[in-house]
Amino acid sequence: MKILTSEQIRHIDAETISRQGIPSLELMKRAARAFYNRFVELFPDKNTSVLIVAGMGNNGGDGLVVARLLHQSGYRVKAFIVEYGTKYSEDCAHNVRRVKAENISNAKIVTEADIPDMSAYEVVVDGIFGTGLSREPAGIAAEVIRRINASGKPVLSIDVPSGLFLDRKTSFAVHALETVTFQIPKLALFLPDNHHFTGNVSIVNIGLDESAIAEAETDIFFEEKKCIRGLLKPLSKFAHKGTEGHALIVGGSLGKTGAVCLATKAALRTGCGLVTAFVPKCSTLALQSNFPEAMAIEDKTDNYISDIAFDLHPDAIGIGIGMGKHEETQLALHRFLQKNSTPLVVDADGLNILSMHPEWIELLPPKSILTPHPKELSRLIGEWRDDFEKIDKTRQFARQHDVIVVVKGAYSLVIDAETLHVNSTGTPALATAGSGDVLTGMITSLLAQGYKPIDAARVGVFLHGLTADITEKSIYPRSFIASHIIENIGNAYFDMEKSNGLL
Structure with a gap:
């Protein structure tokens, strides 16, 4: 699903009206x-009292x-109409007349004295400003927004919360x-x-012209299930462990074996035919007893990785999980990067070591995938204002180093040299x-x-x-x-296939 600018959205609105021949x-x-x-899904009780706060535009x-x-x-x-200017849009003015003709209780807000007591209503609907806002709300509109926020009432915003900028x-x-x-x-x-x-953000279909949307150019996308489902590789009837890929997980140190166990088990559960873990000696027993399906290679050192050497x-390769930042581990990572050309995922201490030696980033194979949390990201790219x-x-x-960066968060971002995907x-x-x-x-x-790599x-x-989505009602989030x-x-794979009608 494309993510577009406010200008592009306005163009698509106009094209929908033109191409579909509608007013x-x-x-x-x-x-x-x-x-x-x-609204009715969220507040089905028809006895609910609703305050509509509208602006003068569409x-x-x-x-x-x-x-x-x-x-x-x-x-x-x-309905209250906030008169923050001198001119209504034509369609808004039409609906002001319709509201009056249908005897819906309504009033204008011109001064602070006109702002209603919001404690008398159970729900507020915010329709003051839309996507075309170019400057911060001021005057009476700003005061109304302050009163809405101070009311403590549940607020549903139409399209965007009033005052939200799309581009800054x-x-x-x-x-x-x-x-x-x-x-x-x-x-x-x-x-x-x-x-x-x-x-919470919900996206609703309003019948915009699909051809107009298809014509809009963008490099930013919102991930939908149907799109991800289309990327999944089918599993052949004649598949065997040798055809489904061999993943190597490199990491672990004294006290951090659990991280490698989790990554290794996840790799096999995601569909890999073979998984090997490269760990220090202190991690081998825990790994093999916790997860016997994995193979293990021991580093020559007991408590940390000192030399990433393997004959397979x-x-x-996924590297950095629980690895620590011991000086010998840093040098081992450097030697590994100098000779490695295998597709790579770098996480945790692998990223922290790279941030300590930024010149080593150039040693990463093209399209390597980096998976930082916010603090790890800031060590790589520097701090940001917003x-x-x-x-x-x-x-x-990502462009400079030809890598893919997964910015982890509530809506994780997957960024490469050309595109940005919002999960x-x-x-x-x-x-x-x-x-x-x-x-x-x-x-x-x-x-x-x-x-x-991007897929x-x-x-x-x-x-x-x-x-997490599919277990939301069976596992309490705090206990997950x-x-x-x-x-x-x-x-999760089952869920994807069911939604495709395969099961």
Whole structure:
């Protein structure tokens, strides 16, 4: 699913109206109907009192159509129009007249004295500003937003929270419980800095012209199940362990054997035919007793890795998990990188060592996959002022070094030299020790199975998040641990195949 700019979205709106031969009011009705349907899912009690706060533009027009739909359904509705300027959009003005004609309780907000007591309402619908906002809200509009945020009421925002910028940092906007956005995802809705504005994000279809969307050019995408499903390789009836890839997991140190165990088990559960772990001597017994399906190679040193030497030819290598930063380990990684050409996934201490020796990054094979958490990322690319700068610096880093960077978070980003993919799966349950180790094993496994590096990263991140999604009602998020991810990788594959009608 494409993520587009506000200018592109406006163009697609116009093309939809033109190509489908509909009036702009019809598109507004579609948007309002889609929002209304989501509202009713969340608040089915028709006795709910609803405050609609609309602006003077088309987003306000959407809000007024929502007011009409809710009123017609029996909800107790009052609409307030914030007059922050001198001119209404034509479609908004039309719906102001319709609201009055249908005897829906309404009023204008021109001064602070006009702002209603929000404690009298159970839900607030925010339709003040849309995607075209170019400057921070001021005057009466800003005061209304402040009152909404101070009300403590659940707020549903139409398309975007009022005040949210799509292309730069937002300092002041409505704090929504949920944002119901119209068909085309907006990058700003999925960034950590904006979570307290956006709340939960749901995407609803409003019948925009598919050919117009197809024509829009972008390098930013929102991952959908159907897209990831299309990347999955079929499993041949004549498959055997030698045809399904051999992954090597390199890591571990005294006290951190668990990380290697998790990554190794995840690699095999993700579909790899063979998995070998290269570990210090202190890790071998724990690894083999915890996971007998894996093979093990011992480093010559007891408690840390000192020389990454092995006599096998894996299809992909995951390195850095629980490895520590001992001086001999750093030198061992350097020697390994100097001679290695096997597809590579680098995580944890592998990334920390690279940040200590940035010149070694040039030794990575092209399209190597790096999987940093935020602090590890900052050590690689430097600090950032906001999420937009973080993305810009990460994209520059990926282009400069020809690598793929997985920026882990609530909506993990997969970034290479050409594209940015926003992952849609996962819950806070994944915020648990070992979750990243499992992800490294999964991506390494997919890479070993012959997936292109960018696809291995995209599929691995999606499946990783999907394990949390499908267990959300069976495992309480606070009780979810990394082993649950591994246990549910197969169920995630099942979920993908069921949605494709294969099961």
